[in-house]
Amino acid sequence: MVKKQIENFDLEQICNSGQCFRMEKLEENKYRVIANDRCLDIYQKDGECIFNCSLEEFAEIWEEYFDLKEDYKFYIDQINPKDTYLLNAAGMGRGIRILNQDLWEMIVSFLISQQNNIVRIRRCIQNICREYGEEKKTASGESYYAFPKPDVLACLEEDDLKACNLGYRSKYVVRAAKAVVSGDIDLQAIEKMKYAEAKKELLKIFGVGIKVADCICLFGLHHLEAFPVDTHINQALEKHYKRGFPKRRYKGFEGILQQYIFYYELFGEK
DNA sequence: TAACAGGGACGTA
DNA sequence: TACGTCCCTGTT
Numbered sequence: 001m002v003k004k005q006i007e008n009f010d011l012e013q014i015c016n017s018g019q020c021f022r023m024e025k026l027e028e029n030k031y032r033v034i035a036n037d038r039c040l041d042i043y044q045k046d047g048e049c050i051f052n053c054s055l056e057e058f059a060e061i062w063e064e065y066f067d068l069k070e071d072y073k074f075y076i077d078q079i080n081p082k083d084t085y086l087l088n089a090a091g092m093g094r095g096i097r098i099l100n101q102d103l104w105e106m107i108v109s110f111l112i113s114q115q116n117n118i119v120r121i122r123r124c125i126q127n128i129c130r131e132y133g134e135e136k137k138t139a140s141g142e143s144y145y146a147f148p149k150p151d152v153l154a155c156l157e158e159d160d161l162k163a164c165n166l167g168y169r170s171k172y173v174v175r176a177a178k179a180v181v182s183g184d185i186d187l188q189a190i191e192k193m194k195y196a197e198a199k200k201e202l203l204k205i206f207g208v209g210i211k212v213a214d215c216i217c218l219f220g221l222h223h224l225e226a227f228p229v230d231t232h233i234n235q236a237l238e239k240h241y242k243r244g245f246p247k248r249r250y251k252g253f254e255g256i257l258q259q260y261i262f263y264y265e266l267f268g269e270k
Numbered sequence: 271t272a273a274c275a276g277g278g279a280c281g282t283a
Numbered sequence: 284t285a286c287g288t289c290c291c292t293g294t295t
Contacts, residue, residue, distance in 0.1 A: 208279085
């Protein structure tokens, strides 16, 4: 067990921020996340956090995963004091962090996300993991499923994932898996690229458009300058930034602010 | 019951 | 650049 006091870290907010589809609230103050082929339970109350793992595992895996070495207050402090909308948004979503998630998992997750709602995205991914992911056990003997690797999904027919509720997105995922296995898409190479180049490469994947590519860059590659624009963000920008969002002022961490805006639009009181 | 929208992207014009 | 279409589910 690892006990920590952490600023700007709220699991409920991260859960609802729509960047991670394999994190769930088990009960009040208790959360579970599956990532890196591992399953972790976390207790959080009033800023105090208890990670149910060894100190070694925390240092090697989860500190990085939850981006805990980054100082988010530093970014929030740079918000224009006159921009009350953004201040309010960041004030409400200040516990959000951009997780360091697996690139392949993010590609699949956001292929599925298009024209889809969060509840169903979660279920789709759950179905895929149960059907094609490796079964694992927690220390206490509970079983869970890892995210299926590309080579497993590459063996499928294009429509096979319709059984997992993906609908027309099934062929996107299967084709992406085949592209990774064939070498047409080189994940390790993409991980070394800068934002612009990585985005360009991701756009080659069938089913990946600009918005999805930006989501993958932000959540799967930790390019904090990626600023995904979906319908919600678009509405917010039209309402509050008629002259455009001041990306120059916030160069290099626009993606963090995007998350505050997104979260505020979904959960903030109007 | 039917219609509609939901964190888009593709193909065609 | 614009528009119809793709699949499924929960909501109205």
